[in-house]
Structures are given as C-alpha cells and as structure tokens.
Amino acid sequence: MTSSSIPQHDDSKLQDILEIIGIQPVVSMSSCRAPRHSSGGRFTRDIIKDRASSVRLRHGGDSSLCASRGVCLLLLVLLLSPRVPGKAWGQPPERISPPVSPTRSSPVSVETIQPWLAEIPLKTRRGGILPEEAELYYQVLGYVRDVDSAALKQAARNFLQERWRQSKYRSKPFEKFPVYVDLYQHPEEYQGRPVTMTGHLQRSVASPAGENLFAIDQICEAWLFTEDSQANPTVVVTTHFPENFPIGEQTVDRVTVTGYIYRMYTYEARDTGRFAPLLLAQKIEWIPPEELGANDRSWIWMMLGLLVMLLVALLLGAAWTRRTRQQPSFVSRELPGEIISSPEARSEVKRPGGPPGS
Numbered sequence: 001m002t003s004s005s006i007p008q009h010d011d012s013k014l015q016d017i018l019e020i021i022g023i024q025p026v027v028s029m030s031s032c033r034a035p036r037h038s039s040g041g042r043f044t045r046d047i048i049k050d051r052a053s054s055v056r057l058r059h060g061g062d063s064s065l066c067a068s069r070g071v072c073l074l075l076l077v078l079l080l081s082p083r084v085p086g087k088a089w090g091q092p093p094e095r096i097s098p099p100v101s102p103t104r105s106s107p108v109s110v111e112t113i114q115p116w117l118a119e120i121p122l123k124t125r126r127g128g129i130l131p132e133e134a135e136l137y138y139q140v141l142g143y144v145r146d147v148d149s150a151a152l153k154q155a156a157r158n159f160l161q162e163r164w165r166q167s168k169y170r171s172k173p174f175e176k177f178p179v180y181v182d183l184y185q186h187p188e189e190y191q192g193r194p195v196t197m198t199g200h201l202q203r204s205v206a207s208p209a210g211e212n213l214f215a216i217d218q219i220c221e222a223w224l225f226t227e228d229s230q231a232n233p234t235v236v237v238t239t240h241f242p243e244n245f246p247i248g249e250q251t252v253d254r255v256t257v258t259g260y261i262y263r264m265y266t267y268e269a270r271d272t273g274r275f276a277p278l279l280l281a282q283k284i285e286w287i288p289p290e291e292l293g294a295n296d297r298s299w300i301w302m303m304l305g306l307l308v309m310l311l312v313a314l315l316l317g318a319a320w321t322r323r324t325r326q327q328p329s330f331v332s333r334e335l336p337g338e339i340i341s342s343p344e345a346r347s348e349v350k351r352p353g354g355p356p357g358s
Contacts, residue, residue, distance in 0.1 A: 110147055111155045113140060113260055114192030120263060122191055123275060127266045134210060137262070142214030144259050144282050145239050152282060156194035156258050163189070178228035183261065183277055190261040195279065197234060199226035201252040206241060222284070223276075224257060232274075235265045238281045244288060257281040 106115035117140075120133050129137050144152070164170055164177040179197055183190045204222040220241045223233035236257050246252055259281030266273055 108143070110151045110194070111159070112192050112194075113143065116140065117192045117263070122187055123264045123266075125266060125273065127268065127273070135212070138209070138212035138214045138216055140260060140262060140280050141216055141237070141239060142212075144280050145216075147282065149258075149282060152194055153196060153258050156196045159193050160195060180226050180229040180232070180234065180277075184232070187261070187264050187277065190277070191263060192260060194258065194260055196256065196258045197224060197226055197279070198254075198256045199224050199229070201225075201236070201255050201284070202233075203249060204241070204245070204247045204252065206247060220284075222252075224255065224279075232276065234277045234279055235267070236279050236281050236284070238283055240283070242284055242286050245284070245286060252286060254287060256285040257283075258285075 108115055116136060120136065124130070160177065160179060161174060163182055164174050167177070167182055169177050169182075179195060183195070201222040201224055204220070206218055206220045209216045209219050216239055218239065220238050222236050224236045225231070225233055236259075238257075238259070241247065257279060259279050262278045262280050264275040265278035267276055268274075
C-alpha cells in the first residue's frame with residue numbers, strides 16, 4: 001500500500017473534536033501519520049486511546065465523565081475509520097473491475113468487431129484462450145449473444161457475398177462459394193467479421209465459464225466440419241446448446257452457425273500443432289431427427305413421381321397397342337390369268353449354261 005492510499009485526516013477538525021470532548025491535544029496530528037506498512041485508521045485510534053487514558057487520570061477516575069467521553073471517542077473512531085463509500089459497515093468492499101482499455105471500448109457494429117480485436121494476435125503457438133485475452137473473449141461472447149439475430153445473419157451474408165465477388169470463385173453460384181477455403185487462405189480478412197457456416201458437428205462439450213463480467217455461466221464448444229473443409233475443423237463456441245442437443249463424440253448433421261471469427265485457434269493434431277478458425281457463434285441452429293422426419297415431405301414427392309412415371313408408361317403402352325391393330329393385314333391373292341405363262345412359253349425359256357439349241 002502506498003502512502004497516497006492511506007486516508008489523510010484534517011488536523012484542525014480532529015483537534016476541534018478533541019477539545020469539544022475535553023481532551024487537550026499535546027502533539028500535532030501531522031506528526032502522527034501512519035507508517036507505510038500500517039493502517040492510517042488504526043494508528044489514529046491508538047492515539048485517541050492514549051488520550052483517553054490521560055483524560056481518565058486527569059479527572060481522577062470519574063466514571064460518569066469517562067463514560068460519556070468514551071462514547072464520544074467511539075463515535076470519533078467510527079468517523080475516522082477508513083471505509084468504502086456506498087458500503088455498510090462490516091461488509092466486504094465491492095470488487096472494482098479492471099479498467100477497460102481504449103481499444104476494447106471502441107465502437108463496433110454488427111458488420112464488424114475488428115476494433116476490439118486489434119490487440120490480440122491472429123495466430124499464436126500457445127493453445128487455447130490466453131489469460132491476457134480472457135476478458136475480451138467473454139466480451140465478444142456477450143456481444144454476439146445479445147446482438148439482433150436477423151441483423152447478424154444479414155451482415156454475414158453481405159460480407160460473404162463481398163468475398164465471393166472478389167474471389168476466383170465468382171464464376172460459380174454464390175451458394176457454392178467455399179467459405180472455409182477462403183477463410184483459411186485469408187484469415188486476416190475474416191477476423192472480426194460475421195460469417196455463416198453449415199455442416200456437421202463433432203466433439204461437443206459444455207463446461208463452466210470462468211469468472212467474467214458479462215453474465216456468461218457456461219461455455220459450449222463443438223467442432224464443425226463443412227463440405228469444403230474436409231477433415232479440417234472450425235472450432236465453434238457459444239453460450240448454450242439447443243434443447244435435447246446430443247453432447248459428446250457423436251456426429252450431429254444439418255447444423256448452421258452464425259457468428260464472428262475471433263482468431264485462429266491452435267490445437268494439437270496427431271502429428272503436429274495446427275490452426276483452426278475460432279468462431280464465436282450466437283447459437284447453433286439444429287433440427288432434431290424426429291422433427292426433421294415430421295417436416296420432411298420428400299417421400300411424398302417421390303411417390304408422386306413414381307405414379308406419374310407409371311401413368312406415362314401405361315399411356316404409351318396403350319398407344320402402341322392401338323397403332324399395331326390399325327395396320328392392314330397382308331392376304332395372299334392369285335395373279336391374274338393373263339400374266340400367267342403357258343407351259344409352251346415356259347418350255348422355250350433357255351436355262352443358263354445349257355448348249356445352244358437345247
């Protein structure tokens with residue numbers, strides 16, 4: 001504790017109080033400052049205790065006088081004791097949060113929180129969330145939890161469309177834009193920006209949150225694999241899982257998340273350390289299998305398609321049968337008599353290869 005933190009009392013006021021209750025100060029209170037290792041209030045109380053003893057001796061041990069002046073001394077001790085403003089006596093002092101740095105108090109919007117992330121490295125070899133960034137980590141989680149969901153999704157779509165138009169994939173439909181590939185190749189463009197990713201989750205786990213000022217009581221983490229990421233994960237962190245969400249190593253399909261890319265997360269693979277995008281999401285959108293089966297009408301369209309194909313086949317078969325029945329049948333007829341040669345004419349026909357005149 002430094003000397004500036006020790007309460008400094010007004011000597012003139014203290015002397016006036018002592019004179020009112022009949023104690024004649026013999027030393028200046030300015031010479032009775034507490035040492036650097038002592039409590040200013042405690043040292044003052046010791047001085048008053050000594051003066052009270054001298055008063056008792058001076059008045060010959062008058063108990064009533066000493067009692068009345070003892071009450072005054074007690075009130076004086078309470079007034080001069082150091083205390084925390086706004087707190088009742090006997091209660092522990094309220095914990096004061098550390099000051100927020102100017103960067104973390106910078107204005108942000110739903111389109112970007114990059115001003116908050118200017119102080120943290122994009123990549124680091126140290127795994128997990130670093131102690132020096134814990135406060136900012138919870139601050140971003142609290143922000144994405146409370147931001148408007150529709151505005152966040154629209155901001156993510158706008159940003160990804162902008163990236164798609166600037167990329168080499170702009171010749172393909174926007175729906176085919178490989179978000180993970182572009183994110184992994186250009187992480188500096190994505191840090192602090194909103195994105196939406198779809199795929200399946202693995203390794204879902206929920207754990208208690210650390211001490212924070214943003215009313216976050218649990219951390220829910222899962223690994224997201226998208227169609228273009230193959231075996232490379234995106235680490236998704238949110239403040240809650242959906243109801244009845246399966247937690248553990250099992251695969252959860254048809255999952256969509258929207259949130260902000262915090263930085264690249266370092267994790268240990270089988271062979272070496274690797275980087276994965278760390279996405280702080282507002283929530284995990286997931287449809288349970290039983291609800292998906294109730295809402296899935298694809299089997300109806302499949303049955304209708306089969307019925308249409310069967311009807312077309314029946315119509316074609318009927319048309320083919322009707323056409324074959326309408327074709328004329330060939331009936332053998334005798335040739336007219338005038339074109340039938342007589343036996344004499346047939347005998348005059350020369351056969352090839354015979355001798356002349358035969």
